[in-house]
Amino acid sequence: MSALLLELGKILLTTLLRVLQIPLFWLVILLVYLQYRRVAGMEQKFFGRIINPVGRQVAISTGLGILAGILASAFMLLLGLSLSQIGLLYIWPVALLLLLIHPRFLCFSYAGGIVALAVLALRHLVGPLFPAFAEMKLVAPLLEIHIPALLALIGLLHLIEALLIYLSGHRGSSPLYFKRAGGEVVGAFSLQKFWPIPLVALLAMAIPEAEVQGVSMPEWWPLLKSTLELGPGETLQYMALPVLAALGYSDMAFSSSPRQKSAGTARFLSIYSVALILLALLAEFCPSLTLAGVLFAPLGHEAVINRGNRLESSRESLYRAGAAGVPLMMVLPGSAAESAGLRSGDLVQRVNGAPVSSDLDLLRKIDESYFMVLIEGLRGGGGLSVVLNKRRPGGQDAADPFAQAGLPAATAAPLWHRGAALGLIPAPSSQTPIYARERRAAGHSLLRRLRGRSRGS
Numbered sequence: 001m002s003a004l005l006l007e008l009g010k011i012l013l014t015t016l017l018r019v020l021q022i023p024l025f026w027l028v029i030l031l032v033y034l035q036y037r038r039v040a041g042m043e044q045k046f047f048g049r050i051i052n053p054v055g056r057q058v059a060i061s062t063g064l065g066i067l068a069g070i071l072a073s074a075f076m077l078l079l080g081l082s083l084s085q086i087g088l089l090y091i092w093p094v095a096l097l098l099l100l101i102h103p104r105f106l107c108f109s110y111a112g113g114i115v116a117l118a119v120l121a122l123r124h125l126v127g128p129l130f131p132a133f134a135e136m137k138l139v140a141p142l143l144e145i146h147i148p149a150l151l152a153l154i155g156l157l158h159l160i161e162a163l164l165i166y167l168s169g170h171r172g173s174s175p176l177y178f179k180r181a182g183g184e185v186v187g188a189f190s191l192q193k194f195w196p197i198p199l200v201a202l203l204a205m206a207i208p209e210a211e212v213q214g215v216s217m218p219e220w221w222p223l224l225k226s227t228l229e230l231g232p233g234e235t236l237q238y239m240a241l242p243v244l245a246a247l248g249y250s251d252m253a254f255s256s257s258p259r260q261k262s263a264g265t266a267r268f269l270s271i272y273s274v275a276l277i278l279l280a281l282l283a284e285f286c287p288s289l290t291l292a293g294v295l296f297a298p299l300g301h302e303a304v305i306n307r308g309n310r311l312e313s314s315r316e317s318l319y320r321a322g323a324a325g326v327p328l329m330m331v332l333p334g335s336a337a338e339s340a341g342l343r344s345g346d347l348v349q350r351v352n353g354a355p356v357s358s359d360l361d362l363l364r365k366i367d368e369s370y371f372m373v374l375i376e377g378l379r380g381g382g383g384l385s386v387v388l389n390k391r392r393p394g395g396q397d398a399a400d401p402f403a404q405a406g407l408p409a410a411t412a413a414p415l416w417h418r419g420a421a422l423g424l425i426p427a428p429s430s431q432t433p434i435y436a437r438e439r440r441a442a443g444h445s446l447l448r449r450l451r452g453r454s455r456g457s
Helices: 002-019 023-047 054-079 088-099 108-129 147-168 258-285 287-313 336-340 359-368 415-421 442-456
Strands: 174-179 185-208 234-253 326-331 347-351 372-379 382-389 424-426
Touching: 002 054, 002 185, 002 234, 023 054, 023 174, 023 185, 023 234, 023 415, 054 147, 054 185, 054 234, 088 108, 108 147, 108 287, 147 185, 147 234, 147 258, 147 287, 185 258, 185 326, 234 258, 234 287, 258 287, 326 359, 336 382, 347 359, 359 415, 359 424, 415 424
Parallel strands: none
Antiparallel strands: 174 185, 185 234, 326 347, 326 424, 347 372, 372 382
């Protein structure tokens, strides 16, 4: 058994190394870089500086994506998922069409569920009534899709995504100010992660028994049997091929910390994933459960999203200034604020003995102070008193990284930019002049315009 595992490990690693030679892999890395650069641009626009370095984000995501790919490939090998029976040729077009409705529908759980329902309808409704239709060139491969294998792939990819979200979904979160539907401006953290996932996939082929080569697998393998029809003297041969996938996570934390939000999402997503994989395995041995698995793929995923959104919106926002003081959403690492001893979550109540009423009031009082600023407030129920030194050792102004980066002087920068230069990201108030609004996705607007044109024609 140990020799078999060693041989399979060699095959996995050798095949994964071949992914690095595929130009598409580096194209995906480029796309991941562009996504993180877009996030960094948002940080620059809000706070005048990049909070999460792009290079570090790409490196961490790539490393975790490769490790996740190894784990996912091992599960794909265990299940015996064959590319020829999953139906990716049909799933991707459906997923792109769903993108026109809303970006969050660009997911295999929705597209795969629709394709699987179409397969069931063709097999049990359309096929018996119109046999010629089922023999059409475009339809015949659709009928060959192995639905339990498709459901298992969807569940496996979401299980890997849940693991990645738990490990790193909260890291590199970006603070922002957000205007909610009721008009209130609150603080939030944007959680956006992107992972390139190199995979080792299997391709099942029917070949003569005399030509079989490679590693001999146990008799119980694979768990999901291939539906390829074998001729006389033929057997199945599986070939390992390198393929590439990408996973993304986008969420907002209003009433919870980024860590709490990502951990909750990962927990519910993993429950959904395991349940879908179990339904896929049960459907393999009990075909009457196939429809239940097909319906659970999109509906269960939708339930996970709706539950998370309801839970987040049902609680008070953590990040907003009030009569009790101004909470600090974030204290940037390596900043003057961190050196002074300030921490994320601190509640600032007074600056140099004067009470503060809003984020702008806090930043203005600090900005108008001399180099030493006394900040008082609460931390975890206890008192807080620190001295913020606005001047770096050697006499350099801590609030002037702008000049070093070729930007306008700190005194000419917006007030919230100067606060971020000191490492302070306070929670917003109603007076905050900068905030993001919730907007409809461009694809959704495009779909509405297309509908309007069709009605007018």
